[in-house]
Amino acid sequence: MNYLIAVLRDRIEAEQAYTSLEKEGLPMAQVTILGRGYQSADEFGLIDPNLQAKQQIQRMAYWLIPFGFAAGYAFNWQTGIDVFPWAGSLGNHIIGGVFGAIAAAMGSFFVGGGVGLGLGSGDALPYRNRLNQGQYLIVVKGSEALTRQATRILRPFAPENLQGYFQAENV
Template sequence: MSTYVITLKEKKLAKELLLKLREAQTPITNCDLVEPLDNRTDNEDSNLDTSEGILVNQSNFKDIKLLNPALARKDRQKALATWLIPFGFIAGLSFSQMTDLKTFANMGFPNQLEKLLGGLVGMISGALGSFFSAGGTNQETFDDLRAIRKKSEEGCWLLILELPIEIEPPWVILKETDSIEIIILSK
């Protein structure tokens, strides 16, 4: 999926651009309109309906996963935890079964719980692994996010377009629009 962030001075420019994209039959996978961080301008409805089938969600900067690394990290943690925690339990259980160590029995736990406690330790290891492995971010993306945040703080509206990877955006239409900047986040 290709993601483009188009910075615009006004909200109505986003509607005009979306109408032009619709007329050009550009396939848009997802579209979000992000209000400026310093929003003193428009207090219109929360959805921008172009009346031709494209419905754009108007969101806050902090509510978009693409613009908020903390939200993206939480989603990665949940996704990793769904398979690392059960895998850790099975690995811990298997390790306890194969080695026949008496680690927990030597600590005073009943011998029957040895394998189960090994599985629980493996499960905790999986949870810790999902927490720490989901924390990294790409420096290029971080620099782009900083530039996008600066534009939003200056009062610009952000139109985030997600297009299928094989589709090239209509650059002629995008250049005709009174946009300040077009940032390509992923291709």
């Protein structure tokens, strides 16, 4: 499936572009306007990368923290390292487990998407930001020929951004 996303400055421009697409005979079921008064990013299915990163971190932490505790406990038990002599043998094993759990939590954060959460990633975030600024998106989804035709029609409107995407179908 091919997608074409055009970023337009205001509602009037977006409606004019939509009308031009309609006049050229594009199937309007495959054309969507996103912005105030139309579909929102969530309704359209434009993923929120921050939400996705948080969910991935939580899923990884659910499994990694218990395994990290067990690995830290086992490592301390095997090596016999006395991190805190006053804690005794069992206490040091538990402290090793806690250190392992902390390392696992850090791993789930960094590998699960915490860096993207902090710095932002993907194309969905800039599009969401533009919608929040009051701009409008026109999304055309369909065949390559359809998106090429839509590109030709939308170019005269001088969109701020005109980007095409290809998404492989899940089989």
